[in-house]
Amino acid sequence: GDSVTQMEGPVTLSEEACLTINCTYTATGYPSLFWYVQYPGEGLQLLLKATKADDKGSNKGFEATYRKETTSFHLEKGSVQVSDSAVYFCALSKGGTSYGKLTFGQGTILTVHP
Amino acid sequence: NAGVTQTPKFQVLKTGQSMTLQCAQDMNHEYMSWYRQDPGMGLRLIHYSVGAGITDQGEVPNGYNVSRSTTEDFPLRLLSAAPSQTSVYFCASSYVFGRTNTEAFFGQGTRLTVV
Numbered sequence: 722g723d724s725v726t727q728m729e730g731p732v733t734l735s736e737e738a739c740l741t742i743n744c745t746y747t748a749t750g751y752p753s754l755f756w757y758v759q760y761p762g763e764g765l766q767l768l769l770k771a772t773k774a775d776d777k778g779s780n781k782g783f784e785a786t787y788r789k790e791t792t793s794f795h796l797e798k799g800s801v802q803v804s805d806s807a808v809y810f811c812a813l814s815k816g817g818t819s820y821g822k823l824t825f826g827q828g829t830i831l832t833v834h835p
Numbered sequence: 836n837a838g839v840t841q842t843p844k845f846q847v848l849k850t851g852q853s854m855t856l857q858c859a860q861d862m863n864h865e866y867m868s869w870y871r872q873d874p875g876m877g878l879r880l881i882h883y884s885v886g887a888g889i890t891d892q893g894e895v896p897n898g899y900n901v902s903r904s905t906t907e908d909f910p911l912r913l914l915s916a917a918p919s920q921t922s923v924y925f926c927a928s929s930y931v932f933g934r935t936n937t938e939a940f941f942g943q944g945t946r947l948t949v950v
Contacts, residue, residue, distance in 0.1 A: 725877075753937060764839075764925060764941035765878075772936060810877060814937055821866025821885060821929040822893070823939055825877035 723748040725811050727826035734801055734833050742796040742829045744785075744811035752813040754778075754787050754794040755823070759808040768796075768809070801833045837861050841926050841942035848916040848949045856911040856945050858926030866929040867909040868939070871895065871922040878925060884909055916949045923947070 728743040746752065753772045757765040769778030774789035783798045794811060811826040842857045860867065868883040870893075880893030882901040890901050898920060900912040909928075913920060923946050929939040 727877075757941075764943045765927075765939075766941070767938055770938070814939075816931075820931045820937065821868055821939070822880055822883055823868070823870075823878070823927075825870075825879075827875055827877040 723752070723813060723815070723824045725813055725824055725826035727809075727811050727829050730828070731830035731832060734831070736803055736833055736835055737800045738833075740796070740798040740801045740805075740831070742809055742811075742831070744794045744796065744826060746792050746794065746811075746813050748792075748813055748815065748824075750815055752815045754785070755812045755814065756783070756785055756794070756796050757810040757812060757825075759810065759828075761807070765810065801831075803833050803835055806831055806833045839926055839928050839940050839942040841924075841945050843945060844943065846945060846947050848913070848947065850916060850918060850949060852916050854913050854916065856913075856924055856926075856947075858909045858911065858942060859907050860909075860926075860928040860940070861907065862928060862930070862940065863906060864928035864930050864940075865906070866931065867903065868893070868927045868929070869899070869901065869909070869911045870925045870927065872925060872944070873922050881911065881924075913947075916947075918949045921947060921949045 755770045756768040758768045769780040771778040771787035812823045869881040870878040884890045884903040926942045927939045931937045
């Protein structure tokens with residue numbers, strides 16, 4: 722079946738450091754790929770998405786590129802802030818009968834210190 | 836906009852009790868889902884619905900029932916609570932536009948403890 726694997730966490734960084742959270746997937750066909758963020762005590766929010774190979778999703782300084790050849794969708798940010806502290810989830814969705822269903826990675830806890 | 840509303844936010848049950856987690860959305864989305872979040876395991880799909888009157892099982896459906904009588908509501912029923920059902924539950928609704936354009940919107944979650 723489909724699966725998503727994220728790098729082991731948690732990740733602890735100082736403010737203004739560079740961030741990369743690795744995400745790889747296994748799926749048949751052409752899934753759409755997502756990064757969701759969960760701030761403490763809240764539900765998940767969409768951070769960015771990409772729907773086809775070589776697409777780059779971006780939002781709030783975060784970026785991720787859909788790499789079909791390496792089945793990856795790594796999340797990057799050049800300079801993190803304390804307010805970026807959250808749990809980050811990589812996920813995929815497929816069309817057809819799988820509309821509305823997401824397959825998630827295990828999540829990566831990010832803590833940013835001043 | 837209310838978006839996706841879940842109630843209650845917190846619940847403690849005794850083993851064997853039953854209860855219903857409520858979920859309502861006001862975005863007229865056809866697709867709705869229930870997930871559970873457990874440490875180190877991400878979110879796993881329990882049940883989902885592609886429209887009123889249509890539901891199907893996800894990855895971890897045992898011990899849970901759902902129904903979808905309206906577009907807006909998608910309640911999740913725990914039939915006989917077990918400690919293994921201690922988790923945080925999230926409801927989501929999704930739109931689909933075209934072949935691949937989709938986005939899910941999540942509720943705030945229900946933290947359930949079964950003792």
